[in-house]
Amino acid sequence: MTDRKIVIPGEVVFEGADYLPGEGTEKKGNEIVAMRFGLAEEANKLIKVIPLSGVYQPRRGNVVIGKVENVTFNGWVIDIGTADSSFLPIMEFPRYVNQDELEEIMAIGDMVVAKINSINQRGIDLTVKLKGLGRLDKGIIISINSNKVPRVIGKEGSMISLIKEETNCRITVGQNGLIWINGNKIEDELFAKKAILHVAERSFMSGLTDEMKKWFEKEKEQTGSLKNRQAVLKENKN
Amino acid sequence: MTTKETHSKEFKRPDGRKPDELRKITAKVGIIPNADGSAMFSFGDTVAIAAVYGPKKMHPQHSQNPEKGTLRCNYNMLSFSVSERIRPGPSRRSTEISKITEWALEPVLMINDFQGNVVDVHISILQANASTRCAGINAAVMALAHAGIPMKNLVSSVSIGKLDKQLVVDLIKEEEDWEEGEGATDIPITFTADGKITHIQLDGKITKKQLKEAIELARESCKKIYEIQKKALKEVGEEK
Numbered sequence: 001m002t003d004r005k006i007v008i009p010g011e012v013v014f015e016g017a018d019y020l021p022g023e024g025t026e027k028k029g030n031e032i033v034a035m036r037f038g039l040a041e042e043a044n045k046l047i048k049v050i051p052l053s054g055v056y057q058p059r060r061g062n063v064v065i066g067k068v069e070n071v072t073f074n075g076w077v078i079d080i081g082t083a084d085s086s087f088l089p090i091m092e093f094p095r096y097v098n099q100d101e102l103e104e105i106m107a108i109g110d111m112v113v114a115k116i117n118s119i120n121q122r123g124i125d126l127t128v129k130l131k132g133l134g135r136l137d138k139g140i141i142i143s144i145n146s147n148k149v150p151r152v153i154g155k156e157g158s159m160i161s162l163i164k165e166e167t168n169c170r171i172t173v174g175q176n177g178l179i180w181i182n183g184n185k186i187e188d189e190l191f192a193k194k195a196i197l198h199v200a201e202r203s204f205m206s207g208l209t210d211e212m213k214k215w216f217e218k219e220k221e222q223t224g225s226l227k228n229r230q231a232v233l234k235e236n237k238n
Numbered sequence: 239m240t241t242k243e244t245h246s247k248e249f250k251r252p253d254g255r256k257p258d259e260l261r262k263i264t265a266k267v268g269i270i271p272n273a274d275g276s277a278m279f280s281f282g283d284t285v286a287i288a289a290v291y292g293p294k295k296m297h298p299q300h301s302q303n304p305e306k307g308t309l310r311c312n313y314n315m316l317s318f319s320v321s322e323r324i325r326p327g328p329s330r331r332s333t334e335i336s337k338i339t340e341w342a343l344e345p346v347l348m349i350n351d352f353q354g355n356v357v358d359v360h361i362s363i364l365q366a367n368a369s370t371r372c373a374g375i376n377a378a379v380m381a382l383a384h385a386g387i388p389m390k391n392l393v394s395s396v397s398i399g400k401l402d403k404q405l406v407v408d409l410i411k412e413e414e415d416w417e418e419g420e421g422a423t424d425i426p427i428t429f430t431a432d433g434k435i436t437h438i439q440l441d442g443k444i445t446k447k448q449l450k451e452a453i454e455l456a457r458e459s460c461k462k463i464y465e466i467q468k469k470a471l472k473e474v475g476e477e478k
Contacts (some may be wrong), residue, residue: 006475008468009346009383010391010431024388035348035390037383037471052475054386055274055293083293083355121353204476 004041006052007034013047024049056146056176058082058124060116063133065141065174066126068110071102078112078126081146081176086124088114094129111136113172113180132172139170139182140189144200146177151203152196158209159199166216167192191219249404252413257406260396260459265376265470267384275385277470279377281408283367288377289360290385293349296356307352311339311359313374319366335371336361342375342395342428342437348388357387368411369397372426375437380467384474392467393436394460395428398452400444405452407459425449427456431464 007013013025014032021027024036025047034040038049051057058064058080066080075089090097097105106112113133114126128134144152153160153173164171169183169192179196183189198215202208249257261282270276273289280286296302313335317326339361349357359381361374372395379393399409402419409424416422423442429435435453444452 006472008392008471009389011468035388036386037475038386039475051386053268053275053384057386083295083352085295 004039006038007040007049008037009035013040013049014042018045020046022046022048024051051147053145053147055083056081058084058086058116058119059175060119062116062175063113063172064116064126064176065111065113065136065172065178065180066176068106068108068112071106071108073099073102076102076106076112078114080114080124080126080174081178082124084119084123086114086116086126088112088126088128092117092125092127092129094134106135111141111180113174136180136182139180140193142179142181142193142196144177144179144196146175148200148203149173149175149177151208152179152199154209159212162209162212162216163192163195163199167195171196191223194219249401251401251406253410255406255408257404258455258458260408260462261410263463263466265380265466267380267470267474273381273385275381275383275387277377277380277384279373279380279467280365281367281369281373282410283365284369284373285364286370286373286377287362287364288374288381290357290378290381290387291360292357292385293352293355293387294358296354302354304353307349307354308356309340309344309347309349309359310356311336311343311361311378313339313361313363313371315363315366315370319363335374338371338437338439339375339378342393343378343382345434345436346379346389346391346393346430347382348390357382357385366411368409368414369426371395372397372428375428376463376467380471383471391430391432392464393428393430394463394467395426395437396456396459396463397424397426398456398459399424400442400448400452405448405455407455425452425456427453427460429457429460433457 011034012031013034017030019032021032025032026035032047034049036049038051040049064080066078068076069079070077075087078086078088080086112135114128115133117125117127168188169181172180181189181192264280266278269278270289275290278287313332317323359378361378363370375395396407397409399406399413400423401413401416414422423444426439428437
């Protein structure tokens, strides 16, 4: 069972020598002290603080969406909304790329789904060597606060699979808050966008997946009746 | 001790407060949706808002510090904040207070890992009635916490005044211009939540003994302010 509470920097989260300080915490004598504002969570005697606000903090293994900022001789510079710049080297592309065809594969301004390979002093290294990663050439991209990403994905992906199912769209959620939506019709894409923004707005609610199920039913009813009305209007005109 | 107490009883502040009574404090976090972190703090009529952006890449590039992150504060008094319109834009006074605010906040921030990056703090004084730098620091530290910047502790700031021979907390403009007896001495002090001083200024004359008393008075007041800051931060957390 996990125990959660809101903590502020400098606040003592737990007392006792057998607790271990995790991310966002520090050990001071026998006390575990929070170093940042967020939700404190305890699991197996390890205490960590989950951020509630602030800029996106890149982490190894995160799938992110970014924009090609520059093309260099050995890879692409990609903007993923972090302070440190990130780089996608030519070696991390799934097939052999000649140095002079870099621009044909991804040019400045293209959007790309990538995974964070490593974070070091010089910056962030990305990879697109896995399935589902690479350049995006259709669909729409929307942006939400990166702290709300876990709610959009839901427990074990429950929320995102619900949205995918209901809207008939392919969706990739980047941990940095950018979301790619691709459907057969533009209406589907806009509907998915509406649904995701609805979730992001209500990120503080509990039982959000059930709430969204109801929301979808209601929305479908409305658009259904709207379509009927439009059909009636058209008939009248004729 | 008895003489001091009788003295306090006789002493009348212009707004009728007790010597150790703060003005009504309001604090709110998350008031600027565009910012990464934001907060409002007010002592009575003195209202300060703070917005935090970053960590982000430092520009211009020559001011990047490859060793550790930088804190950059910008204190600004809006032209309508006082009854006599003040000229907008940076002034000698606002540049000084910006620097003072940086110094007051730096000891608690843990931005050493943000090499080459900067955390920007913009403080605007919407309405002023003395103690603006203290309100600014209090707002800034809440905004920094809200932006998820790692730090050791919060800080709380208060101004102590000596009017003639009497020590009072949280000065108003009328008291700053005190002319009776020894006149007014203004001492803004900033404490961390665990009781360490990160900033102290003194404008006027004071004896060593009274300065010590002033520090103790500030320590007590800062405890009260800290509780309000803490409550405001926790409230914004509940909403999410």
